[in-house]
Amino acid sequence: MSETVKLESVRARIDAIDDEILRLINERAQAAQEVARIKRAAGEDGDLYRPAREVEVLNRIGAANGGPLTDEDVIRLFRELMSACLALQQPLQVAFLGPQGTFTQEAALKHFGHGIRALALESVDAVFREVESGNADYGVVPVENSTEGVVTHTLDCFMVSPLQIVGELELPIRHCLASKETDWSAICQVFSHPQGLAQCRAWLDQHLPGVQRLPVSSTAEAARRAAETPQSAAVAGQAAMQHYGLTVLYSNIQDGAANTTRFLVLGDHSPPPTGADKTSIVVSRADKPGGLATLLAPLVRYGLNMSRIESRPSRQGMWQYVFFIDILGHAEDSNLRRALDEMQQLASLLKILGSYPRAAR
Numbered sequence: 001m002s003e004t005v006k007l008e009s010v011r012a013r014i015d016a017i018d019d020e021i022l023r024l025i026n027e028r029a030q031a032a033q034e035v036a037r038i039k040r041a042a043g044e045d046g047d048l049y050r051p052a053r054e055v056e057v058l059n060r061i062g063a064a065n066g067g068p069l070t071d072e073d074v075i076r077l078f079r080e081l082m083s084a085c086l087a088l089q090q091p092l093q094v095a096f097l098g099p100q101g102t103f104t105q106e107a108a109l110k111h112f113g114h115g116i117r118a119l120a121l122e123s124v125d126a127v128f129r130e131v132e133s134g135n136a137d138y139g140v141v142p143v144e145n146s147t148e149g150v151v152t153h154t155l156d157c158f159m160v161s162p163l164q165i166v167g168e169l170e171l172p173i174r175h176c177l178a179s180k181e182t183d184w185s186a187i188c189q190v191f192s193h194p195q196g197l198a199q200c201r202a203w204l205d206q207h208l209p210g211v212q213r214l215p216v217s218s219t220a221e222a223a224r225r226a227a228e229t230p231q232s233a234a235v236a237g238q239a240a241m242q243h244y245g246l247t248v249l250y251s252n253i254q255d256g257a258a259n260t261t262r263f264l265v266l267g268d269h270s271p272p273p274t275g276a277d278k279t280s281i282v283v284s285r286a287d288k289p290g291g292l293a294t295l296l297a298p299l300v301r302y303g304l305n306m307s308r309i310e311s312r313p314s315r316q317g318m319w320q321y322v323f324f325i326d327i328l329g330h331a332e333d334s335n336l337r338r339a340l341d342e343m344q345q346l347a348s349l350l351k352i353l354g355s356y357p358r359a360a361r
């Protein structure tokens with residue numbers, strides 16, 4: 001058989017496989033519509049999104065995958081498939097820290113897939129407000145970066161908001177230098193979010209010494225400014241560059257190879273336990289004798305693990321602190337429930353910010 005004939009026969013096989021996949025994904029979509037009918041008949045006319053079920057589906061697919069596609073690839077494909085199925089049932093409105101092209105938008109699309117109606121907002125406060133008012137079903141905001149630490153404003157918003165954390169995800173942050181200029185010796189100014197500038201500090205010192213660094217409200221805004229300002233460049237992600245038609249002059253300019261940002265998903269109710277959950281709380285022991293060790297004792301007693309602890313000034317008085325703590329487990333798990341009840345007795349403030357499935361890959 002000649003190479004051309006062989007190629008045609010393999011392509012014919014691919015076409016037949018695609019027809020079968022097409023038939024099956026539509027059969028799956030019909031099954032999802034059937035699920036929606038059952039939920040509505042049972043009186044669940046609110047939100048049909050089930051994050052715990054989605055995590056179960058994705059974990060099962062990841063575990064069943066025999067390659068050659070990577071687990072990450074098949075999970076991404078099934079995430080999009082479920083997103084399209086959910087959009088058929090009821091499209092979700094998801095608010096995120098915009099504008100278009102931010103890493104937070106990338107995080108929202110990674111978490112919910114492209115079937116959502118995405119709403120770009122100008123601030124973290126606006127994301128909280130839109131979800132609180134019910135204009136958006138969910139919100140996505142950044143909370144901490146592996147190089148630059150916590151986004152303190154997000155934690156502050158949680159202190160006063162009735163919203164719950166309903167999910168989390170991590171995104172590797174890869175910055176590039178992009179411009180309308182093609183010759184980078186012409187560049188006199190670089191725009192970025194302060195965290196973008198900080199995350200690429202060593203690279204900028206080495207490659208663009210003496211070039212003015214201008215902090216702006218987001219990496220996407222940096223790309224917009226670079227698009228309209230001659231002799232300037234932006235430090236931002238690929239999505240922002242594409243959105244504003246910039247040419248990438250240099251990729252992967254972040255100083256830390258493992259530069260990752262963690263994002264939180266906000267909603268108005270906690271999802272049920274999945275068996276691999278995390279609970280976030282904010283706790284303080286102001287005006288009481290004994291300190292952090294006393295507050296944490298119940299966690300030790302019930303054999304619970306913390307994955308993060310962060311202290312912040314409480315803003316209620318000098319030298320008083322609140323602690324943001326992530327604990328492995330769900331607030332409905334009996335051990336964690338008991339530990340939280342005991343902590344409540346010891347604390348002057350204890351707020352459960354939410355129990356949610358741990359970040360998937």
Ligand SMILES: O=C(O)C(=O)C[C@]1(C(=O)O)C=C[C@@H](O)C=C1
Nearest residue numbers: 032035049050053054082085086
């Ligand atoms: O299992 C459900 O509850 C469904 O609605 C189906 C489905 C899916 O496509 O698998 C769709 C949306 C939900 O968020 C979870 C899963």
